[in-house]
Amino acid sequence: MNAEKTLGYRPIITHDIDRYYKWKQFKSIFGETSRIIRNESSWSLGEAWGSFLKSRQADPFSNLIEIAEMDQKLGLESVFYIMTTEEKHPKNINDYNVQNPKVKTTLRQLLRLGCEIGLHPGILTYNDEIRLIAQKERLEKSIDQEVVRSRQHYLKYKYPDTFKKLETVGIKNDSSILVNLAEEQNPRKRTTYLMRDSDGEEMNISQTPLVFMDTHHMDKTDDEILTFLEKSVAPAKKEGGEIMILWHNNNISNSREKGLYKEALEIISN
Numbered sequence: 001m002n003a004e005k006t007l008g009y010r011p012i013i014t015h016d017i018d019r020y021y022k023w024k025q026f027k028s029i030f031g032e033t034s035r036i037i038r039n040e041s042s043w044s045l046g047e048a049w050g051s052f053l054k055s056r057q058a059d060p061f062s063n064l065i066e067i068a069e070m071d072q073k074l075g076l077e078s079v080f081y082i083m084t085t086e087e088k089h090p091k092n093i094n095d096y097n098v099q100n101p102k103v104k105t106t107l108r109q110l111l112r113l114g115c116e117i118g119l120h121p122g123i124l125t126y127n128d129e130i131r132l133i134a135q136k137e138r139l140e141k142s143i144d145q146e147v148v149r150s151r152q153h154y155l156k157y158k159y160p161d162t163f164k165k166l167e168t169v170g171i172k173n174d175s176s177i178l179v180n181l182a183e184e185q186n187p188r189k190r191t192t193y194l195m196r197d198s199d200g201e202e203m204n205i206s207q208t209p210l211v212f213m214d215t216h217h218m219d220k221t222d223d224e225i226l227t228f229l230e231k232s233v234a235p236a237k238k239e240g241g242e243i244m245i246l247w248h249n250n251n252i253s254n255s256r257e258k259g260l261y262k263e264a265l266e267i268i269s270n
Contacts, residue, residue, distance in 0.1 A: 008191075008239075008240025008241065009237050009240055009241065010236075010241070010242040010243070011077075011233060011242075011243055011244075011245060012076070012077045012078075012079060012242065012243070012244045012245070013071050013079075013247065014078070014079045014080070014081060014118075014151070014175065014244050014245065014246050014247075015078070015079070015081065015246070015247060015248060015249050016081045016246060016248050017064065017081065017082050017083065017094075017096075017248075017249055018083060018093050018094050018120070018153070018248065018250070019061050019093060019094065019095050019096075019249075019250050020061055020062055020094075020095060020096035021055075021059050021062065021095050021096065022055070022059055022060050022061040022250065022253060023055035023059055023060075024059075024095055028052075029049065032048045032052075033048065033049075036048060042218075047255065051254070060253035060254065061249060061250050062106070063249055063252060064106050064107075065106060065109055065113070067249055068110055068113050069113075070252075070258075070261065071115075072114070074268075075269060076268065076269055078110075078115040078116070079115065079149060079244075080115060080116070080117050080118070081117075081120035081150070081151045082098060082118070082120055082139055083122065083153065084098050084119070084135040084136075084138040084142075085122025085124070085131075085135055085153075087122055087131075089122065089123055091123045091153065091154055092122045092123055092153065094122075098139055099138075099141075099142060103142075104142050107142060108143060108144075111143060111145065116149060117139070117143055117145070118148075118149030118150055119135065119136050119147050119149070119150045119151075120150070120153055121136075121150060121152055122135060123152075123153045123154050123156050125152070125153075125165075126152055126156045126161075126162045127158055127162065127165075128165075129169065132165055132169055133169050136170070136171075146170070148170065148171060148172040148173060149171065149172070149173045149174070150166055150171045150174050150175075150176070151174065151176050151246075155176050155178055155210075156176075157176050157177075160195065160203070162176075163203065163207075164197065164203065166205055167203050167205040171205060172204070172205060172206065173205065173206045173207075173208060174205060174207055175208045175246075176210070177209070177210060178210045179209045179210060179211050190239065190241040190243070191208075191241030191242045192206050192208040192209075192241075192242045193206060193207060194206050195207050208242055208243065208244050209241075209243050209244065210245075210246060211232040211236070211244070212228070212229050212232040212245045213246045214246060214247045214248055214251050215251070222260050222263070226263055226264060229264055229267055229268070230267050233245070233267065233268060245264075245268055247264065
């Protein structure tokens with residue numbers, strides 16, 4: 001079923017961490033119950049309430065270490081993109097602070113496991129270098145390490161301005177450009193490449209093709225999701241290439257989602 005891998009095939013599994021808590025507010029359980037009743041949730045009532053009652057010990061979205069261990073079990077590289085914006089915006093939905101001792105401990109544990117941490121800039125940074133610098137410095141202070149990877153929140157960017165700003169603040173690799181299947185015939189879209197400015201000059205920042213993003217597909221059946229994922233990684237498997245796959249941590253939070261994710265990892269790694 002899977003295309004045979006070439007030696008140059010290098011998939012990187014990545015995770016945008018927009019949310020760290022599912023049950024941060026008491027009313028969250030009632031919202032989830034309503035979605036379950038409307039058949040809009042992958043949770044069962046029993047599973048959701050059980051998780052809610054145990055949330056003080058283990059919130060299902062505080063699952064970064066578990067995800068990293070799942071990735072590593074199949075020999076995959078992991079990059080976790082962390083939000084540090086503190087600005088209120090309808091699309092800046094992060095609910096955590098990187099200076100929180102629990103979050104900071106988790107991030108440093110990821111580093112000890114050999115994972116990489118990148119920046120997930122808030123949506124207002126795409127044209128604002130000052131905001132970008134502040135958010136990058138906040139993350140670097142938390143993990144006591146330089147950050148060289150990024151992915152824009154909601155994939156919001158202005159080409160080439162956003163990438164020039166990222167280059168200026170020290171980002172070496174970005175993966176904000178989502179590649180769809182219609183573009184797979186373009187060899188440049190199949191592996192990491194140096195970006196060019198408006199004059200066609202190469203910049204000191206590379207782009208790794210993002211070939212699959214989970215949030216575009218979670219309303220489909222598991223079989224449909226896995227089939228699309230397989231088609232998305234097939235060109236790189238066949239001809240070689242470094243690519244990225246994005247799966248948010250909040251979509252690996254219950255038994256159904258974890259089972260689906262394990263199947264996805266098998267497709268990516270084999």
